[in-house]
Amino acid sequence: RRQGGAAGGLLGKIRARVRGRGSELKSGVPRYLIFNQHILSGYRVNFTVRDSLYSLFTLHNESINIWTHVFGFVLFLVLAVALCWAPHTMLDVTQAGANETSAKEGGVVPGVKIEAPVTWAATPDAAALYTEPILLLQKARKRLGKALHLDEAKDNLRKILKDVEINLFRGKEKSKLQPAMIKTNFKKTLKFLQKELKKRNVGKALHVDEVRGKLLELETQLRAIITKNFKVEYWPMFVYLVGAMFCMASSSMAHTFSICSPKANMWWWRIDYVGIAVMISTSFCPVVYYVFLNEVVWRNFYLVLILALGSLVATVSLMERFQRDDYRFYRAFLFIAFGMFSIIPLIHAFFLHWKDPIDSQAFNRIIGYELMMGAQYLGGALVYATQFPECAFPGKFDLFFNSHQVFHVAIVLAAYTHYIAVVEAIEWRYGGPSAGIAL
Numbered sequence: 001r002r003q004g005g006a007a008g009g010l011l012g013k014i015r016a017r018v019r020g021r022g023s024e025l026k027s028g029v030p031r032y033l034i035f036n037q038h039i040l041s042g043y044r045v046n047f048t049v050r051d052s053l054y055s056l057f058t059l060h061n062e063s064i065n066i067w068t069h070v071f072g073f074v075l076f077l078v079l080a081v082a083l084c085w086a087p088h089t090m091l092d093v094t095q096a097g098a099n100e101t102s103a104k105e106g107g108v109v110p111g112v113k114i115e116a117p118v119t120w121a122a123t124p125d126a127a128a129l130y131t132e133p134i135l136l137l138q139k140a141r142k143r144l145g146k147a148l149h150l151d152e153a154k155d156n157l158r159k160i161l162k163d164v165e166i167n168l169f170r171g172k173e174k175s176k177l178q179p180a181m182i183k184t185n186f187k188k189t190l191k192f193l194q195k196e197l198k199k200r201n202v203g204k205a206l207h208v209d210e211v212r213g214k215l216l217e218l219e220t221q222l223r224a225i226i227t228k229n230f231k232v233e234y235w236p237m238f239v240y241l242v243g244a245m246f247c248m249a250s251s252s253m254a255h256t257f258s259i260c261s262p263k264a265n266m267w268w269w270r271i272d273y274v275g276i277a278v279m280i281s282t283s284f285c286p287v288v289y290y291v292f293l294n295e296v297v298w299r300n301f302y303l304v305l306i307l308a309l310g311s312l313v314a315t316v317s318l319m320e321r322f323q324r325d326d327y328r329f330y331r332a333f334l335f336i337a338f339g340m341f342s343i344i345p346l347i348h349a350f351f352l353h354w355k356d357p358i359d360s361q362a363f364n365r366i367i368g369y370e371l372m373m374g375a376q377y378l379g380g381a382l383v384y385a386t387q388f389p390e391c392a393f394p395g396k397f398d399l400f401f402n403s404h405q406v407f408h409v410a411i412v413l414a415a416y417t418h419y420i421a422v423v424e425a426i427e428w429r430y431g432g433p434s435a436g437i438a439l
């Protein structure tokens, strides 16, 4: 036997106070502590907040319930921290192609490197729209580097600048350009350079270095436009991860401290149910945001609607009647119904994207993960409501593998599956499969 220090002795005492309700009728388990009729032992009776904290490190009928969601909390915390290092733009405009550095150009523009061609799997046309002008500008600089006199390169430069202009402002993809993307500064510099190069004795009016400077300026401006307009918004994902963390934390705390008193019991379970409502509401947020990225009105409509429905569900779950054990079917039904609401925006999005083969391919992957998530949630809720297997074998699953524990594991799995679905959505909207978000 362990005869360790004071802590060991204390845990031993705490352990000894965990009771079964069949054997000790005299000091029976209070009614409010019985959260499941088929669990006969492992109850913590007359535990203070401190005892409950210590009981984290002993085995009782809530141990697995607590630790499954502590694990979930840590998982989503790690994912949230990892997200801080996720790339701000999936369109890679800073990574240099090592074999094509400025050294090759005779150090024309020190410190500026030539990018490797960008792959943007989801919308290659949109990527080309911005990367091609950059490559053209780099070509122009290269051309100028080899020329001894500006007049030699002049015609070539003009042609390249024309191409840049066509690419950015007159191409058939023009409709995809948002007005904000067409930066007046960029256009001004481009026009100035074009005008100057048109002049007859260009070498006298404009120095080679000046042209180089202007070309570099154009490139910098274009890169700024790209970085700004293809900036990945991560806040909806953070909203979800924080919501999941709140759900996991409130659940594990409820399972730890709800046994302290009838009042604590009532309030902790309310907080637990609010946690589920928060989890479902925040799950919607990134999906709606990324799927309706370009349909701002619909996006805001769904986000506001979800906020309203989430508040309603949270309010209902604060009602006293809602806490009772025999209301577990209604609880399961309410949360499932709220979760099922996600089908509506997804069907809507399906009709927006099904025509485009690349979009629909990515969208189908998202739907696949969301269906998997749905199956995990539904499976968990079904087990939760039917209280299987302990209903068939009362007392046999008091400590391990009872319905509530299965339900907890299903929630963590479903929440993680949803995270993957959102990562898919981000990659679809902002970049290729090398998006670099932790999975």
Ligand SMILES: [Zn+2]
Binding pocket: 065, 251, 255, 404, 408
């Ligand atoms: Zn629970």
